[in-house]
Amino acid sequence: MxxxxxxxxxxxxxxxxxxxxxxxxxxxxxxxxxxxxxxxxxxxxxxxxxxxxxxxxxxxxxxxxxxxxxxxxxxxxxxxxxxxxxxxxxxxxxxxxxxxxxxxxxxxxxxxxxxxxxxxxxxxxxxxxxxxxxxxxxxxxxxxxxxxxxxHPAMAIRGTIEGFYGAPWTMTDRLKHLDFLASVKANTMVYSPKDDPFARDHWRDPYPAARLADIGTLATRARQDHINFVYAISPGPTVCFSDPADQQTLERKFQALRSVGVHAFYVAFDDIEYKKWNCDRDQAAFGPSGAEAAGTAQAKLLNAVQAHLRAVDPKAPALIMVPTEYYDAKESPYKAALRKYLDPQIVVQWTGTDVVPPSISIGDARAAEKAFGRKTLLWDNFPVNDYATTKGRLLLAPYVRREAGLSGELAGILSNPMNQEVPSRVAVTGVAAFGWNDRDYDAARTWRYAARELAGGDDRTTQALLQFFDTQHLAPTFGSQPWQEQAPVLKAVLDRVRDALAAGDAAAREDALSALRIAADDFARAPDLIRAGVVDPGFVAQSRPWLDAMQLWGRALQLTAAGLEAANRQAPAATGDFAEAQALAAQAAALQTIKGATRFDGPIRIADGVLDRFIADAPGLLRTAAPAFKSGS
Incomplete structure (x- = not known):
């Protein structure tokens, strides 16, 4: 053949x-x-x-x-x-x-x-x-x-932690995510939804039979996908560290999960008040409450749980913990206590130099290793969108600004994804690829690969997806300055138009406006191409309002392009085109996120600060060339 x-x-x-x-x-x-x-x-x-x-x-x-x-x-x-x-x-x-x-x-x-x-x-x-x-x-x-x-992989632990606030993933989401992780050679998924009451607020209560069976289903699929399924519990808000009953409750909880096939465990002490005891006996056991005492108490409990796990299952992976001070590598009494008392086999998670760090270097990881007394497991808060500055956004930028060579300084890397499972795969593909081979990782190529996988290899759908990703390129932090800029590809097109119109050369203006018209048509067509071409319908469902908004903004951009061409010819049609474009832009800006899908509901943002500004500025870009549109005309 x-x-x-x-x-x-x-x-x-x-x-x-x-x-x-x-x-x-x-x-x-x-x-x-x-x-x-x-x-x-x-x-x-x-x-x-x-x-x-x-x-x-x-x-x-x-x-x-x-x-x-x-x-x-x-x-x-x-x-x-x-x-x-x-x-x-x-x-x-x-x-x-x-x-x-x-x-x-x-x-x-x-x-x-x-x-x-x-x-x-x-x-x-x-x-x-x-x-x-x-x-x-x-x-x-x-x-x-x-x-x-x-x-072979560079990092021993690679994958995701369902650790966000807001609507947890569905069972369907989780099962599909396990299959996806297998496809990118990841090997770990941590189950830690903040809104699972039996893992946090009511952690002492046993799971109902149906919920326990669901977790068993996930563990079975994970084994089939060669993924280490890790169950995380968050007892910090109410635990009494020195009470044997609470330790036994944790052990019983883990034994129940072991009965349905879970063999890897995790205890989280993030986002809690750690300078105040939950019970009087901790005061007697560890002294006055405070950061150092909290570190000592946490270490004591975790060491006992780790010893129990190894006694009942010698082949079980090491216990993982997330400390209360998870967000920097600065020396502190709390970290010193963990470093001194925590069993060295227990894995410590760390989010970098901030809750959402703009970059992570080899030096940062070495500082964390020194602070915690071991190589840390990076909890990378990207592309999670459960905090205020992510309101109205999907985070679809490539995975960047993590230094090649981190594999030598970390125990591994886990991404905290979005409430939207399928769109999360764009960034998680990069996280998994970096964890597998950080020295040869190419962010741009991996980003395009993620688009091709969602498109089932179709070129037109892939290009439409990349246009959509560009409108969601902004990566916020907890502060006011994002660590990735918004819509760099679209901005380059629109800046070229601005420059050509400002230069006053007729041929350059016509070329730029022709290119704008083509770009606007592609932009407006992209949502329909995505809806028809992506291989996982979950992407369309979870991205629905963003695709709807992109289509409206695309039509507004088409009308803006038509208005600029008319203004360049000094034709009266420009006024109507600009007015209709502004009306569509206002309609697009009013579209809201799917209520309850994320922690913060709000208006959808599409290439904000780039596209909206261009459409608003467009009527004034050719005023000199077209006197008919001067103020008072």
Whole structure:
């Protein structure tokens, strides 16, 4: 079988997250209607199922199974297994490739042996699964790119924490998010919705059977997706640190969750009053309340819980905690107490140099390690939109301003996403890619990849999504200054128009106005392209008011462009076009967020400070060129 014409010439494929090593071996390998899977006993069923899904999607009609490689490859063969298996090691040796034995690492080789052999060799079961996620990206148009990939993650913990305030995700959201995390080679999801009463306000109460079963469903899906599902509890507002009954309540809670398949746990002490005891016996046990005493008390309780967890499940991951002082790396009595007393195996989370840091450097991480006495797990508050300055916004900018090399200074990285699960994937794709390979991370390419994944590979939908992302590029902080600017692509187009109109050159004005008209048409069409083209309907549902507002602003921009062209010709139609544009802009600015979807409801913001300002300024941009529109005309 010959490969499709478009695949005749080998080209280095794009793989995300960026692999440690990716080399082209030759032209693509054609997939016949029949492909043979060679799957020894140590390959998980979900991994085999994912390979079958990939091949079926590529047009393979018949997939057969073997447990060993034949001497003659008269059909394309795909071999999966760990590097401990002789058949896998022999295949790697025949290709002259070394083994990547790091945790979660894998080696993938696709080569022209007979009708084609693709070897996916994992250091462990997770590594095989990650190799299949790479295979998914290598299969295009009925062929597989001929490459060598050697790969492993830079950070041991990579993923998300559902840790925002406001409406929690639905079960559907969480299940889809687990599948998404698997697709970007993340390995951790922390369940910590602030509005789950059984995890915070009523943490002592057992879960109702149905709620507990739901969490068990998430744990099962997480195992299938090779994701470590972590349950977080927040007892801080009411816990009595020295009371054995509260410690036993925590242990019982975790045992109930263990019964439905959860094996990783987390205790959060964020956003609490820690300089006042919740019970008199803590005063007797730890002395007067205060920051240092709080650190000592928290460490004592966590150490006891960690010891219990290890006693009942020696293979369980280390307990994770988020401290009350999670938002900086400054030395303090509280941090000193944690550093002194907290079991060194317990993982400490930290949000950077602020609650929403504009940047994170290697030096920042080293300061945090010194303050807490261990490498910290970064809780990155991006793209979460549950604080006041995010009102009316989706946060869809690329993941930037985190320094390459942080993998050497952190225990891992978790993103705190938005209340809107599917739109959150834009930024989380970047977080996962950075956590996998921070030294080769390319923010712009990864941002475009996230758009292509949402678009199912369709070019027009991808471009429409990137236009939409640009309108939501602003990344706020808790202060007045954002750490990413709003709508940089659109602003460049509009600034060019302003400059051309100000320069007074007729040809330059006409060129700029023609480009504006085209850009306005693309902008106005983008929402319909997105609604029709994105592969997950959740994106459209969760972004609905922003898409509606973008369409109105697009029509306003079209009318503004028409008004400027008319003004450039000194035609009277300009006045009506500008007036109608202003009316549409006012209508767009009045659209509201979905009530209750986020912590703060409010008016939708679309390229604010850029698009609205241009439309408002437009009638005055050509006053000199068109005397008919001077004041008092």
């Amino acid at each position: 010959s490969p499709p014409a478009a695949a005749q010439v080998g080209a280095l494929p794009a793989v995300f997250p960026a692999p440690v090593l990716l080399q082209l071996r030759g032209d693509p390998i054609a997939l016949d209607k029949t492909v043979v899977l060679v799957t020894p006993a140590d390959v998980a069923p979900e991994t085999i199922a994912l390979v079958r899904e990939i091949l079926t999607g590529a047009g393979v009609a018949r997939i057969t199974r073997r447990t060993s490689l034949p001497k003659r490859l008269d059909e394309p063969h795909i071999l999966l297994g760990t590097t401990a298996l002789p058949v896998v090691r022999a295949a790697l040796a025949r290709s002259g490739t070394t083994v990547d034995a790091r945790p979660e690492g894998y080696t993938l080789i696709s080569e022209h042996l007979g009708q084609g052999l693709v070897t996916l060799a994992g250091a462990d079961a997770d590594g095989i699964y990650h190799a299949v996620q790479t295979l998914r990206q290598l299969v295009r148009g009925g062929s597989i790119a001929s490459v060598v990939v050697q790969d």
